[in-house]
Amino acid sequence: MAHCIAEEAEKILDKAYPVLDYGFIRLVDYCGSDDRIVQSARVSYGAGTKTYRQDQGLINYLMRNNHTSPFEQVSFTFHVKMPIFVARQWIRHRTARVNEISGRYSVMSDEYYTPDKDQLNFQSVSNRQGRGEVADNETQKKVLKIIEEDHKIISENYHKMLDMGLAREIARIDLPLSQYTEWYWQIDLHNLFHFLSLRLDNHAQLEIREYAKIMLEMVRKVCPMATKAYEDLRLGGKSFSASEVNALKKMLNGEECPLTGRSKEIFEEKLS
Amino acid sequence: MAHCIAEEAEKILDKAYPVLDYGFIRLVDYCGSDDRIVQSARVSYGAGTKTYRQDQGLINYLMRNNHTSPFEQVSFTFHVKMPIFVARQWIRHRTARVNEISGRYSVMSDEYYTPDKDQLNFQSVSNRQGRGEVADNETQKKVLKIIEEDHKIISENYHKMLDMGLAREIARIDLPLSQYTEWYWQIDLHNLFHFLSLRLDNHAQLEIREYAKIMLEMVRKVCPMATKAYEDLRLGGKSFSASEVNALKKMLNGEECPLTGRSKEIFEEKLS
Amino acid sequence: MAHCIAEEAEKILDKAYPVLDYGFIRLVDYCGSDDRIVQSARVSYGAGTKTYRQDQGLINYLMRNNHTSPFEQVSFTFHVKMPIFVARQWIRHRTARVNEISGRYSVMSDEYYTPDKDQLNFQSVSNRQGRGEVADNETQKKVLKIIEEDHKIISENYHKMLDMGLAREIARIDLPLSQYTEWYWQIDLHNLFHFLSLRLDNHAQLEIREYAKIMLEMVRKVCPMATKAYEDLRLGGKSFSASEVNALKKMLNGEECPLTGRSKEIFEEKLS
Amino acid sequence: MAHCIAEEAEKILDKAYPVLDYGFIRLVDYCGSDDRIVQSARVSYGAGTKTYRQDQGLINYLMRNNHTSPFEQVSFTFHVKMPIFVARQWIRHRTARVNEISGRYSVMSDEYYTPDKDQLNFQSVSNRQGRGEVADNETQKKVLKIIEEDHKIISENYHKMLDMGLAREIARIDLPLSQYTEWYWQIDLHNLFHFLSLRLDNHAQLEIREYAKIMLEMVRKVCPMATKAYEDLRLGGKSFSASEVNALKKMLNGEECPLTGRSKEIFEEKLS
Numbered sequence A, B, C, D: 001m002a003h004c005i006a007e008e009a010e011k012i013l014d015k016a017y018p019v020l021d022y023g024f025i026r027l028v029d030y031c032g033s034d035d036r037i038v039q040s041a042r043v044s045y046g047a048g049t050k051t052y053r054q055d056q057g058l059i060n061y062l063m064r065n066n067h068t069s070p071f072e073q074v075s076f077t078f079h080v081k082m083p084i085f086v087a088r089q090w091i092r093h094r095t096a097r098v099n100e101i102s103g104r105y106s107v108m109s110d111e112y113y114t115p116d117k118d119q120l121n122f123q124s125v126s127n128r129q130g131r132g133e134v135a136d137n138e139t140q141k142k143v144l145k146i147i148e149e150d151h152k153i154i155s156e157n158y159h160k161m162l163d164m165g166l167a168r169e170i171a172r173i174d175l176p177l178s179q180y181t182e183w184y185w186q187i188d189l190h191n192l193f194h195f196l197s198l199r200l201d202n203h204a205q206l207e208i209r210e211y212a213k214i215m216l217e218m219v220r221k222v223c224p225m226a227t228k229a230y231e232d233l234r235l236g237g238k239s240f241s242a243s244e245v246n247a248l249k250k251m252l253n254g255e256e257c258p259l260t261g262r263s264k265e266i267f268e269e270k271l272s
Helices: A007-012 A034-049 A055-064 A069-073 A084-090 A137-163 A168-174 A189-200 A206-222 A224-235 A242-252 A261-270 B007-012 B034-049 B055-064 B069-073 B084-090 B137-163 B168-174 B189-199 B206-222 B224-235 B242-252 B261-270 C007-012 C034-049 C055-064 C069-073 C084-090 C137-163 C168-174 C189-199 C206-222 C224-235 C242-252 C261-270 D007-012 D034-049 D055-064 D069-073 D084-090 D137-163 D168-174 D189-199 D206-222 D224-235 D242-252 D261-270
Strands: A017-019 A023-031 A075-083 A096-100 A121-123 A131-134 A180-188 A238-240 B017-019 B023-031 B075-083 B097-100 B121-123 B131-134 B180-188 B238-240 C017-019 C023-031 C075-083 C097-100 C121-123 C131-134 C180-188 C238-240 D017-019 D023-031 D075-083 D097-100 D121-123 D131-134 D180-188 D238-240
Touching: A007 A023, A007 A206, A017 A206, A023 A206, A023 D023, A034 A055, A034 A069, A034 A224, A034 D097, A034 D180, A055 A069, A055 A224, A069 A180, A069 A189, A069 D097, A069 D180, A075 A084, A075 A189, A075 A206, A084 A180, A084 A206, A084 B084, A096 D034, A096 D069, A137 A168, A137 B137, A137 B168, A168 B137, A180 A189, A180 D034, A180 D069, A189 A206, A189 A224, A206 A224, A224 C242, A238 A242, A238 A261, A242 A261, A242 C224, A242 C242, B007 B023, B007 B206, B017 B206, B023 B206, B023 C023, B034 B055, B034 B069, B034 B224, B034 C097, B034 C180, B055 B069, B055 B224, B069 B180, B069 B189, B069 C097, B069 C180, B075 B084, B075 B189, B075 B206, B084 B180, B084 B206, B097 C034, B097 C069, B137 B168, B180 B189, B180 C034, B180 C069, B189 B206, B189 B224, B206 B224, B224 D242, B238 B242, B238 B261, B242 B261, B242 D224, B242 D242, C007 C023, C007 C206, C017 C206, C023 C206, C034 C055, C034 C069, C034 C224, C055 C069, C055 C224, C069 C180, C069 C189, C075 C084, C075 C189, C075 C206, C084 C180, C084 C206, C084 D084, C137 C168, C137 D137, C137 D168, C168 D137, C180 C189, C189 C206, C189 C224, C206 C224, C238 C242, C238 C261, C242 C261, D007 D023, D007 D206, D017 D206, D023 D206, D034 D055, D034 D069, D034 D224, D055 D069, D055 D224, D069 D180, D069 D189, D075 D084, D075 D189, D075 D206, D084 D180, D084 D206, D137 D168, D180 D189, D189 D206, D189 D224, D206 D224, D238 D242, D238 D261, D242 D261
Parallel strands: none
Antiparallel strands: A017 A023, A023 A075, A075 A180, A096 A180, A121 A131, A238 C238, B017 B023, B023 B075, B075 B180, B097 B180, B121 B131, B238 D238, C017 C023, C023 C075, C075 C180, C097 C180, C121 C131, D017 D023, D023 D075, D075 D180, D097 D180, D121 D131
16 A cells, blocks of 8 residues: 555645635645545454445544544645735644744735625624625725725835835734735644634634635545545534433424523524 | 642732733733642652652753653643734744634724834844844834834724724734734643743744743742753753764864864854 | 632542542642633633623533633643553543653552453443443353452562562563553643543443543532533534434424434434 | 655555564655655745755754754654553654554454563663663573463453453453554654654663664655754754853863762763
8 A cells, every 4th residue: 555646636736726815725735535544444443343344434433423533644735825814813723734934034925915895894793703794885995995005005114114124023013914924734634624614614704714615625635535424424514402402302292492592593593 | 739839929920011012921820830840740750759859859850851741730821912923923832722812803902012213123134034233223213103104004094994884804904913912821831941942042033032031930930940940951051963962072082173164153152 | 810719629629539449530730710711711702702791601602602712721630540441541632731650660559450240241232342231140250250360460470570670661561451550630621521522422431431420520610610511512412414404404394304224323312 | 746755765665664573663654755844944934045055954954943843744654563561652742643453342462562581671770760781591581481471361361251252341451561552653753753852762661762763764764854954963962951061161161070960970971
């Protein structure tokens, strides 16, 4: 047995997929595939895996029973370019290995993220951390003008300071969170699935979701079976609390839902 | 045995120590002290620790021989307020637990870091990542004016967008890296010493060094013996490569230094 | 604000709770409590937490929405004595800090775990990793006699080799997995909850479950609110896959369960 | 750029190298090579790396200045078979991904480690954790006989219990620490170097050193340049404390060594 090769993944290796206005994501390398998951599970569970003659069945079994370690044997190396505010959300995932461009060593490029006009929404009232209704045309225009002004002045001032010979590590302190940065990011499949669950969720900020969507498709090319199991058992699944499970049982038994108020709302959302 | 109490630490608990223009650091809590290190080492090494009748001797032995796990039994909770560019360097240390204020949930304060005039140095020529000579008075004035302008415009524009009702998560994307943020940060002593070694080093950016200096003093109050061992054996110590050790031996034997060129320079720096 | 003190926890601090025949677990220290969770969440989410006037409500919200970082701000230090085969399962949880007694430094005690007679079950047929039916009286007696013989011979031989002056690190290599070991173990609440979910599960080996049960009660004394949220939302809850959620919707709508075969069995188990 | 291929590594991929009496280690896969280190460093330090025209120079610079993250971009997957007491030392390294055979699922093989006759040393007097003088022939013979007896009885009893139908998870609790186990182990190069530093050290137990030696050679085939830098700058190097550096300076200046007692002994050992 040599390196695991996933045919579909080979085709996209090293291709940059554009994200947002100046960003991209490319799969630099991967190590292992569905085969490696199966192979390492068979080391762990030995005879215990014999009943699963087929790999998809075994992978489903592992995912369903939280046998997460075989998924850690597959790893991915991505090269990503994204705004700093996205990078700051991203790096909260600590079980990854990162090499980011440094503004102390390098002059940063004049690339700042500007949201699409139709993503300039008003603050949500119900959701404290997110966007609500789309802004009216007037507001959109005003906001885009403000953002444009921000970027112009910040960029000019950054270069003025560099031109005066100021140390890069000082000149860059007023660069905006919309400034693009880039990094190499290596992570194993188990932790990547966890990342995707949080970053594909509709509570995640729209911008990072755009990256997560593409990564999910890249993962599918390396590990189609594991991705299938993940989508059915995790991503598309729901967790119900003890009281919700109790409510489900009653309701399936023809009784009324015993939950009330906010608890009932949360419960009903899961079933809608 | 109840909670470990370090008298000196009790006195500073919860006091905010100012750092930079708007920042601070306070020790929110600590768990364990020199006693805990000794106590857990005695569990690990049992009879092996008997020869060390005194705690300082045992702690030195542990540090000298890279028996790092007893140092992991002590932990610290800090509340820190610092510019985002400092936070970005800080969070590269992954073995810590963080709760940071979120610009999606909260309106960020109008606090941006402005370096002291006499820290506005030119780019270093020899050190690609750092500051070199102090800038002349003229340049300093110009830079401070530029920074002032940056902050004024960015702040005004941020509030304009919020006033228009724009979602906070969009309005904040042009806030600068000099914007102050804050977090709770919990870490164990072994990893904190590693953090301090990197962040007290003169290659670290001046601003994060200011925080590290205060943290070292806080750690000393919780674990005076471990801090003493750390300062002698790690922080103030030097690592020599195989060829440098060889050179040392020769030179102590009265021979010439066999190193040349850049290798010799690096070697001599360590001994200057 | 000084150290968080949980009154109920203070009462049990440092008390050894017996587990299995020679084991114990004691809470050596804790850092933080429900208050710390709330306090650090209010740093993170700022104004976002205002709608939660009460701590229990906020803690439930955090747990329900996978805002796990505030739970990482509370930590626990345990002193545990357990058989090595339990320790080997335990140490698979990597996000903890461990100091274990070393058989290279110390002579190991003559304490080996012998299961209770009524826990000497036959191999389960359906569950490849677990116990099935209770063994008959005859078998139980025979097994206990074998185990007794194992322990007697191993212990005698260990001491014979030590008496001959053999290095401890060699003499100990034939000690059995039932040999008791002990360690200091420090972990944060988020990761402890994860540990408990896996180790309270009825697929976990009975022996480690005995430790987990006591730890759950210790955690409850330090963080009653978080433990309540955990028990309702995680421990007592169930995860349903995408197809299972779909089935639930149909069935609540009066339709037949669309699942068949093994999938249906797994689904029905969750609702039984 | 596609997968990094290291020609020398390709030749040994998947070949089992024997270690001890029944153990082995094989390189299952690797991801990245010296090229990947250079490539990711150039992302991080951008223009900062231009002065290093040659890869070896850049890699040395990274290692010398503790720029460890590019080394984390290379990873290794090993399949290892080793005695449980070795596995227990090994797993203390938490930054790795493991799949170990489970004695709950599988019947364990009748393979137990027996040290070579000439490694049956007496307990060291000076070093509490290690072996001292080689035992006399008489003692060696007696010890080997004891070990043989241990293995025979334990194995017979294990199979007796399995034959009676006892659950595997109980039957295995008296298996000895010399029992062979096996696992898949994945780790990045930075953490692997740290593992090697600790496990190649002459304080590490002889048995785990045998594995570490082979791994070092495997790493060399994947990353010859990084391994060269590691051997000169870390493995073959020495750390000197602040007082030792001070002593060195004095001595190079023709003065007497200011250290005394145990401190002097430790210092002189480093220079011998």
